[in-house]
Amino acid sequence: MKPKGKRKRRDFVRGAAAVLVGGVAVSSLRSCSPKLVWQIDPEKCTQCGRCATHCVLAPSAVKCFHSYSICGYCDLCGGYLRPDAKKRNTGAENQLCPTAAITRTFIENPYYQYKIDEDLCIGCGICVEGCDVFGNGSMYLQVKHDLCVNCNECAIAHACPSDAFKRVPASEPYLLKSDREKRIS
Amino acid sequence: MNDIRKNWTWFILIMALILGVGIYLGQSRRTELGKSFDYSLDEYRQVDPSLIHYTEVEPLVPTLGKISALAVAPDGKIYVGGEDAVQVFPDGGTFPVDGIPTCMAVDDDGTMFVGMQDHVEIRSKNWEKTVWPSPGGKAYLTSIVVDDEYVYVADAGNRRVWRYDKAGGKPLEIGRKDSANGVRGFNIPSPFFDVDLGPDGSLWAVNPGYHALENYRPDGMPISSWEKSSFMIEGFSGCCNPSHFALMPDGSFVTAEKGLPRVKIHNVDGSLRCVVAAPDQFDEGVVGLDVAVDDEGRIYVLDPNRNQVRIFEEKE
Ligand code: SF4
Ligand code: SF4
Ligand code: SF4
Numbered sequence: 001m002k003p004k005g006k007r008k009r010r011d012f013v014r015g016a017a018a019v020l021v022g023g024v025a026v027s028s029l030r031s032c033s034p035k036l037v038w039q040i041d042p043e044k045c046t047q048c049g050r051c052a053t054h055c056v057l058a059p060s061a062v063k064c065f066h067s068y069s070i071c072g073y074c075d076l077c078g079g080y081l082r083p084d085a086k087k088r089n090t091g092a093e094n095q096l097c098p099t100a101a102i103t104r105t106f107i108e109n110p111y112y113q114y115k116i117d118e119d120l121c122i123g124c125g126i127c128v129e130g131c132d133v134f135g136n137g138s139m140y141l142q143v144k145h146d147l148c149v150n151c152n153e154c155a156i157a158h159a160c161p162s163d164a165f166k167r168v169p170a171s172e173p174y175l176l177k178s179d180r181e182k183r184i185s
Numbered sequence: 186m187n188d189i190r191k192n193w194t195w196f197i198l199i200m201a202l203i204l205g206v207g208i209y210l211g212q213s214r215r216t217e218l219g220k221s222f223d224y225s226l227d228e229y230r231q232v233d234p235s236l237i238h239y240t241e242v243e244p245l246v247p248t249l250g251k252i253s254a255l256a257v258a259p260d261g262k263i264y265v266g267g268e269d270a271v272q273v274f275p276d277g278g279t280f281p282v283d284g285i286p287t288c289m290a291v292d293d294d295g296t297m298f299v300g301m302q303d304h305v306e307i308r309s310k311n312w313e314k315t316v317w318p319s320p321g322g323k324a325y326l327t328s329i330v331v332d333d334e335y336v337y338v339a340d341a342g343n344r345r346v347w348r349y350d351k352a353g354g355k356p357l358e359i360g361r362k363d364s365a366n367g368v369r370g371f372n373i374p375s376p377f378f379d380v381d382l383g384p385d386g387s388l389w390a391v392n393p394g395y396h397a398l399e400n401y402r403p404d405g406m407p408i409s410s411w412e413k414s415s416f417m418i419e420g421f422s423g424c425c426n427p428s429h430f431a432l433m434p435d436g437s438f439v440t441a442e443k444g445l446p447r448v449k450i451h452n453v454d455g456s457l458r459c460v461v462a463a464p465d466q467f468d469e470g471v472v473g474l475d476v477a478v479d480d481e482g483r484i485y486v487l488d489p490n491r492n493q494v495r496i497f498e499e500k501e
Binding site for chain 2: 073077
């Protein structure tokens, strides 16, 4: 005959373990179904800024993507330069991106290439707005899947005022603006 | 029994605590972005009312959808191209075309030159059709003007103006980079590239990537130019403006912009004369405000968002 106290403790440990194992089993069963991930529909996004503030990760898993095939390689880039920029150069006072995540490289007169430094980008979407208003809309936001932890309930999707977040198959995790485009980072 | 209840209570409390901390951490990220993250063009949308010298009158309301091309004929009639047709005002009827014209011009004798994205179609007065071969490459035709001898066609895709004889044939190329003769080439980041003829018959073309208007001889040699980059009302902003322009009978320029939609008049030297329509007179984000002017200086603005040709007259 085992002492009663020990048995009670063992029963509790077994019960608690069963709850935890059950939880793990349910979640692993869920992961057997076709995997879906969160992504932003660039046509719906209104650059409200919540992608930068509402992600559970800091900095956000949302980054600016840039489509070379859509970009006009403009000298006066609405996504790179502030509306009140005094000069079209790389001076910090002229740059629109608050984190200096966009680099500008001269190609040939009068064309410039713009690249996004993913480590600095926080997904605020200001450049996207500038590019949309004055350029060709080659800059847009996407959830970067090597960073995103694919929360069950994406905190940004919950807060998005434009219903721009959707579940897409993990096999095709990006909603790119152009088939020809290449991701730059 | 009491022990078990106590253990379960602790277990539930600890789980609730973990959940609570998780939710708190999630919520605590919900701060607002700072002031440096504000993007506002409100300041540039405001226009001093004393600068607005024009007033809007009743618009033309075509029965066509997706209006996209506008021309004032030498006889003063207004031609509007849209979905599968061209409509002529006033009371000129509607004529079918195959697709949506991207630009249009009308000759003295009523012959129409219709840009159909990558080629030009000529429609005689009796609506007989002749098709000119496409200039090829990435042709995207955005503007046509016609004088007594030539038909000038702006091609945003190839960044050239093609000068055709009235009979068509192989066009002369205008705008190829030629530093020796001072031709820097057209910088056209998006498909907005307009041309018009000056009172002296010379060709004017917008060079939108430089915010410039450039004047050429019929043989493609440059004559003069002016440019003005600025978000302020005196200049042009963004990567490709003015998106459209037309010449007034006195040689001044009516310009229309995208991004900050506004219509203005610039003097022959490029200085601002006045504003025709301020940004708040257009829907936000409207693009493709083609402009045309008649002999009396009345200004026509094709507004694709409202599917109307809006008309502006100088205030008394
Ligand atoms: S929350 Fe929605 S609208 Fe706002 S920036 Fe993100 S995707 Fe765009
Ligand atoms: S402006 Fe915002 S979204 Fe654009 S690159 Fe900078 S941090 Fe990223
Ligand atoms: S799923 Fe999670 S990690 Fe991914 S973007 Fe949404 S909040 Fe961020």
